[in-house]
Ligand SMILES: Nc1nc2c(ncn2[C@@H]2O[C@H](COP(=O)(O)OP(=O)(O)OP(=O)(O)O)[C@@H](O)[C@H]2O)c(=O)[nH]1
């Protein structure tokens with residue numbers, strides 16, 4: 359590992375340690391590009407800009423080569439740690455086939471396939487022939503209906519009018535009365551799947567509202583759902599790919615190709631649009647617990663160095679293969695993480711948990727950045 363200290367300002371002065379490669383780093387919303395060429399080393403923030411905090415922010419980072427930065431705002435300097443490129447994948451091995459998927463026994467009956475689930479299953483069997491078995495999914499709630507409406511319309515307009523993939527909307531009971539209204543907003547085939555959240559009974563400590571990482575308990579249910587329970591739900595049986603969107607997600611311009619076919623023809627496991635970082639308060643012990651897991655299970659230790667705390671894929675946009683999440687490796691990992699209780703005690707997010715899993719279990723060439731898709735989520739925009 360190499361460490362360089364960089365002073366920022368109008369003229370960038372680099373306290374130089376010889377760099378062996380060019381790469382891109384980020385800290386908060388800042389973007390740093392370190393490049394070496396013609397005998398000199400340069401640091402740029404954003405494309406052609408030296409204005410670190412305000413402009414030229416390019417949200418980009420190659421997850422295959424990681425670095426992390428501590429940014430001292432008072433002294434206008436950043437510290438960059440560089441790791442050499444090493445193969446972080448344990449999964450160049452072939453992904454297991456469906457019959458080898460294993461869901462821990464005690465969790466198997468969490469959900470039953472209800473009428474809507476059966477309807478969806480028939481749809482997948484009968485109406486998706488000749489195309490990848492892909493679906494878009496949301497988890498939403500009554501208070502976000504306005505957002506959901508805008509999101510569904512943006513998907514219709516920019517993707518689904520042409521590619522016609524089904525959309526599954528997971529929701530709690532309070533949304534049921536709004537189902538007919540939601541159906542009227544879109545031409546997509548919608549399937550509504552009611553779920554009930556509960557705090558898992560195996561937690562030994564009480565789950566409290568006020569933790570340093572301010573997140574309501576509903577948010578923590580959402581994190582557990584997206585990282586674990588979703589993959590136990592019978593509605594997804596038979597699917598190959600899921601495209602997750604949040605109700606605040608907007609597809610901002612036409613997508614000119616079928617993203618599910620793209621995943622399939624390129625043998626991709628994970629598709630993302632941006633890499634971001636979590637608050638340190640929300641990842642207390644997550645990386646440390648993973649390190650213990652890695653050690654115990656003889657997973658190559660360098661895997662995690664490529665994905666240092668608290669990095670995450672901004673997974674309100676996530677197109678992924680179910681082979682990844684249903685693999686024995688992920689199922690065993692998420693079972694371990696879940697049982698530690700950190701999702702409820704510290705608000706370990708689905709995004710950092712799944713980011714770690716991608717770093718551990720997916721070969722770098724099977725991770726793809728969908729930089730060409732116009733996307734917006736709150737203040738984040740991919741133009
Ligand atoms: N049914 C239900 N859905 C939820 C709950 N909490 C979050 N969600 C949904 O899960 C998705 C992600 O939640 P957000 O609150 O947007 O989380 P986030 O994107 O990490 O946070 P922001 O950056 O604040 O948007 C959204 O579609 C929410 O509506 C909940 O308690 N119940």
Ligand SMILES: [Mg+2]
Pocket residue numbers: 604605606674735
């Ligand atoms: Mg959101």
